[in-house]
Amino acid sequence: MPFSKIFLGAGTALILASSAAYAETELTVYTSIEAVDLDRYKETFEKAHPDIKINWVRDSTGVMTAKLLAEKDNPQADVVWGVAATSLLLLKSEGMLEPYSPKNVEALDPRFVDGDKPPSWVGMDAYVAALCYNTVEAGKLGLTPPTSWKDLTKPEYKGHVVMPNPNSSGTGFLDVSAWLQTFGEEEAWSFMDALHENIAAYTHSGSKPCKMAASGETVIGVSFEFPGAKAKTSGAPIDIIFPSEGSGWEAEATAIIAGTANLEAAKTLVDWSISKEANEMYNVGYAVVAYPGVAKPIENLPDDVADKMIKNDFEWAANNRARILKEWQKRYDAKSEPKS
Known part of the structure; x- marks a missing residue:
């Protein structure tokens, strides 16, 4: 076989292997997070995990909850990130959530973690x-x-x-x-x-x-x-x-939708959502976050907001x-x- 063909064959194989290694998994993520925050969360997560792409679907809490319930028999979302814990408990009662204990979940304030083991949802901020x-x-x-x-x-x-x-x-x-x-x-x-x-x-x-x-x-x-x-x-x-x-x-919380075809990528996202880095980002917009010791004072808010809850x-x-x-x-x- 001519050397050029051998070289081209090896090059093609290398390109294909490289493409496979960086093939993107797209996650459809339903959220009620303030729209101004979505780009920076997406950018920071995707930089750490370039093989996973977030596609947001955003609406207010009530509308998003109704949408998820309407889709119960034909789920469209992989993950719910930043929707009220009470809404996620409603989905849990309908059997719509995939229980998962994310890495380092024990570091969170227990008020922000579903009581079941493994939990069906984990909180991010209040x-x-x-x-x-x-x-x-x-x-x-x-x-x-x-x-x-x-x-x-x-x-x-x-x-x-x-x-x-x-x-x-x-x-x-x-x-x-x-x-x-x-x-x-x-x-x-x-x-x-x-x-x-x-x-x-x-x-x-x-x-x-x-x-x-x-x-x-x-x-x-x-x-x-x-x-x-x-x-x-x-x-x-x-x-x-x-x-x-x-x-x-109310706690903004995260959960995996049962039956997702992208379970491993969904777990990766939930792991990141409760990380110290993520909680530091939440603190930009929230005085109370799930990771103890992370929250810094917010200008024009008292330091004891959590005590008023x-x-x-x-x-x-x-x-x-x-x-x-x-x-x-x-x-x-x-x-x-x-x-x-």
Whole structure:
């Protein structure tokens, strides 16, 4: 055989072997992570694992949960990364998650890990309920700042409160769930009836009420802590208030969808999602992360945000989710913003 053919044959084999070694596995990843964070998570993970490519499918928590449930018999996702733990517990109850104990999971705060062994989901960070209060607009109206959830029912706030719709927003659901757990069912629904009288609108985004308060569109935005800190750092005239009864919170969490054809790549992604490096990235947008000792102080937030979090029963919230949302919609949906 001529030398040139031998050389070409060997070269072709080398190219094919190289291509096989770097063949990409594409993972379809469903998420409710803030859109601004998706590119940097994808870039950092893919740099460490060039053989795996992330294809994001993003929507708000409520919409994403409904989408996953609708696809139960024909799953389209490989991994869910950054969706509320209560939503993942709902999927778990439907047998839709693949249990997996990621590498170094024992290093995480136990509050961020499913109680089963192996766990069906693992958390990454927490968003914590807070009020964004526009001091300038409040001053014009002669209002005084609230210090508790119950204060929001005062007549002076009528038409000056905006909060998220729990059917479409994870932040909205954590609020309602926390009130029910903190006050008890009867008192909580009475509180929400009174609060409804003061609500100007229910939004379909958890961060939007805070952004509205920051821009002066409303006085009080029921939201979560980080958008408030970000807006205040940017110069918005707002105070971030943690109500005295304690703040509801939700863990953003990750899980593998049962039946995925890309199980090994999915496990690799989940391993990375709980790593110290990943948690350091989460801390850019969240004051509370799953990996103890990683979180650094966030400008304009107190250092003890984690201490303001109520004892949250995720299992109860997940098991009662459908009932809670049905009742909430029946009572209050008339003030919801139109869906885009």
